[in-house]
Amino acid sequence: MKKILINRVTHLLFLSMMLIIIMLTSCNIDDDLNGAPVVTEVRNYAAAPNDTLVNKLVPGQWIVLKGSNLKNAVKIAFNGVSIPFDVGLFSDTYAVVQLPYVIPFPSVPQNQLNTIEVVTASGSTIFNINIVAGPPSLAGISNENPVEGEIVTVFGTNLFLISELSFGGTAITDYVTKDDGTAISFPVSNTTSGPLKIITASGEILTTFNVNDLTTGMLCNFDTIGSMAWGTSTSNNDPDFPGNHGWYPILDTGILNAGNGAWWEGGRSINIENGSEWVSAADLGLDIDQFVLKFELNVPGDWNGISMFIVRDFNWDFLARFEPWKLSGTKTANFTTKGKWATVTIPLTEFRTKKDGIDGTGNSATSLSELFGSKKKTINFLAVNTSDKSSTTGLRAGIDNIRIVKIK
Incomplete structure (x- = not known):
């Protein structure tokens, strides 16, 4: 009998100990699952020794939040602006995040200024830190x-x-x-x-360049500098193009069939007379990314599917494709300036070689000398359709003030 009692007591003690262990383990799991998030510090997102503590943040900055219970975050906001984040960059004690690029500082409520909010299913926390606007x-x-x-x-x-x-x-x-x-x-x-x-x-x-400048770097303004040798018609008072400065040419073509590259047809090209220096000989040694091509454009109706090729000297080794109707991938959308003149900026690095038989999609010119050489160059604007389907629309566009501008 005594042996039986001892065995029963032993079993009871064992069961009690197991119950206590299970309860303690359960409490720890509950603590892990139900603990509210805590942020204790913010560090630079950089390899040591540059992963320093920070006390001031700017929009777009990458940082590391340090603390606890961060892994299961469902919301993170800076000055009240929620951000997308990748939980693959999180652990229980840290979270790698990027501040939003745009924070509407003037409209941020006072109680949300200079705050980081972290929310999980178990609670939330607010961490205070200076968040300032970056330079304009x-x-x-x-x-x-x-x-x-x-x-x-x-x-x-x-x-x-x-x-x-x-x-x-x-x-x-x-x-x-x-x-x-x-x-x-x-x-x-x-x-x-x-x-x-x-x-x-x-x-x-x-800006290093001047606005309201119709002379500096000008290749052709169709009034006092340069002129059109041949191509499409010109006007200085077409009602579709109000707000103009003097004369301007008008590209004007209907829908183009697939593969129609006959840019020499009526209304499809602007060919500037004589050559001019795109950049001075003294500047040919400067970095190519210091210069851009600019012009004013007016598209009163819809434009979709016709490419504007910009070529110098009819030399197709480098050309720029201007296709503002193209979106990401194969998606397109009608483009228009709604009858207003708008400034177009094309980096000279967008003048590219041919790749896989497609003009203007290959390598960029690496220098001004490679792009221009030392001789004066003409410039040509050509309306073409090199795709395998008809254009969605035609193209009617005014172009003015073609110039090369030094931007830095």
């Missing part, structure tokens, strides 16, 4: 050569908290900004020549 950057200007009274829009990032704005050397005080800092719009009161200048709380933009 310029992406483009809707029209660098507007007429008086025209509304001009400047595109970029961090275009808010503005203390000074001038266009062509003229101060602008009447302007409208987007809350997310990606655009500023204002009416032009005069057309003096000078740079665009924007000073914000976090930096300054000052």
Whole structure:
């Protein structure tokens, strides 16, 4: 009997110990699953020794959040702006994330300024850290050569908290900004020549080129510099193209069948008379990415499926394809400027060789000398359809003020 009792007591003790172990393990699992996230510090996303602590963040920056219970995050927000993230870059104690490129600082509620919010199914946390706007950057200007009274829009990032704005050397005080800092719009009161200048709380933009400049680097403005040798018709008062500066040629073609590259047909080419230096001989040794081709474009209707080839000297070893109707992959969408003149910027690195039999899709020119040589070059704009299907639309477009601009 005594032996039986001892065995039973032993079994009871064993069962009790197992129950305690199971309960403790369960508690630990519950703690892991139900613990609210905690952020204790923020570090640079870089290899040691550059993975330093940071106390100030800017939009677009990559960082590492350190803490606990971070692996199962369902939301991470900076100044209230949620970001996409890859949980493959997370563990329980760290999370690698990138701040949003655009934070609408002027419209961020006071209680969300300078905050990082992390949310999991078990709770949330707020970590306070300075988040400041980065320096302003310029992406483009809707029209660098507007007429008086025209509304001009400047595109970029961090275009808010503005203390000074001038266009062509003229101060602008009447302007409208987007809350997310990606655009500023204002009416032009005069057309003096000078740079665009924007000073914000976090930096300054000052262009190396002048707006309202119809002479510097000009290959042809169809009035006082250069002229068209042959090609399509020209006008200075077509009602489809208001807001013009003098004369301009008009590319005008209907729908083009598949493989129709006959650019010499009526309305399909602009061929500038005589040659001119695209860049001066003194500048041929500068980096090619310091220069761009610019022109003003007006497309009053829809444009889809016709390529604009830009060629120098009818030499097809390097050419640029201008196809603003192309989206990602094989997708397209009708393009239009809605009857307004818009500035087009094409880096000279977009002048490319032929690849797999397709013009303008191969290697970029690596230098100005390779692209131009030392001789004067003409320029040609050609409307073609080299695809295996008919164009969706025709092309009717005004082009003016063809120029080479040094941008840095």
